[in-house]
Every structure is written in structure tokens, then in C-alpha cells.
Amino acid sequence: MSKINITVEINGQKKSAEVEGRMLLVHFIRESAGLTGTHVGCDSTNCGACAVLLDGRAVKSCTVLAAQANGRKVVTVESLSDGGKLHPIQSAFLERHGLQCGYCTPGMLMSAYWLLSRNPSPTEEEIRKGIAGNLCRCTGYQGIVDSVKLAAERMKEAK
Numbered sequence: 001m002s003k004i005n006i007t008v009e010i011n012g013q014k015k016s017a018e019v020e021g022r023m024l025l026v027h028f029i030r031e032s033a034g035l036t037g038t039h040v041g042c043d044s045t046n047c048g049a050c051a052v053l054l055d056g057r058a059v060k061s062c063t064v065l066a067a068q069a070n071g072r073k074v075v076t077v078e079s080l081s082d083g084g085k086l087h088p089i090q091s092a093f094l095e096r097h098g099l100q101c102g103y104c105t106p107g108m109l110m111s112a113y114w115l116l117s118r119n120p121s122p123t124e125e126e127i128r129k130g131i132a133g134n135l136c137r138c139t140g141y142q143g144i145v146d147s148v149k150l151a152a153e154r155m156k157e158a159k
Contacts (some may be wrong), residue, residue: 028066048134051107098147100138
């Protein structure tokens with residue numbers, strides 16, 4: 001298999017590596033960058049546990065080749081907290097029971113982050129559409145929706 005040299009900016013840090021052309025971005029993030037917060041769920045775009053921001057847009061990193069991210073910016077769930085202080089989305093998920101087993105949580109957090117960056121006052125319907133690409137087998141979604149609502153309120157107050 002041919003190898004490709006790539007450089008990707010992940011959470012503000014450049015990471016260069018030689019990768020196989022078929023390596024997925026999710027595996028580059030976890031294996032080459034050592035950031036294991038992005039979860040590998042299904043490898044088929046169904047679950048959304050691997051959601052990250054690629055050049056500011058939410059994507060499922062199991063459907064993007066690492067080589068396609070060459071020269072681009074990736075933001076992962078690790079970037080949300082600031083020096084150990086939880087982001088309002090993270091704290092809202094804790095308070096409103098938006099997580100249980102935690103497997104889908106990184107993808108849910110990143111999808112919510114992307115949604116709130118585009119729409120700081122989403123309706124419940126808009127929240128449900130915004131997280132529609134993420135599957136959770138534990139919560140029933142209402143806790144997640146309530147968490148995103150609370151995060152939106154707190155983020156508006158902080159401005």
C-alpha cells in the first residue's frame with residue numbers, strides 16, 4: 001500500500017505523519033495524534049460517535065480519508081474544555097443527563113457545538129435535526145435535547 005505524507009492541524013497543533021492512502025481520519029486522530037476522545041463506532045456513517053469539525057463543519061471522521069484532511073483544520077472533543085474547565089455544552093450534558101454510557105457523547109458534543117456555533121438559539125426541532133446524524137442507544141434523546149437547550153442559554157449569557 002502506498003504511503004502519503006500529510007500535515008493536519010488538530011486543535012491548533014500541526015500533526016504530520018506518513019499514512020496509508022486508505023487510512024480514515026478517525027484513525028489518524030486516534031492513532032497518529034493520540035487523541036482518543038473521538039470514538040470509532042460503526043465505520044459506516046451510521047452512529048456519529050466520530051463527529052469532528054473539519055474546517056469548521058461537522059463531519060463523521062469515519063467517512064473522510066486522512067489524506068483528504070491534509071492541510072486542513074480539525075477540531076475534536078478534546079478542544080472543548082479549557083484548562084480543565086468544562087465547556088458549557090459539556091457541563092450541560094452532565095447536568096441534564098445528556099449522557100449515560102458516554103459512547104456517543106463526543107460526537108453529540110461536537111454536533112451540538114457546531115449547531116450552536118451556527119444557531120445560538122435553536123428550537124427543539126432544530127436541535128433534533130442538528131443531532132440527527134448521531135445515534136444514542138441509552139438516553140432516549142430528551143436529555144440530550146435538554147442539554148443542548150441549557151448550553152445555548154449559558155453560552156448566550158456568557159457573551
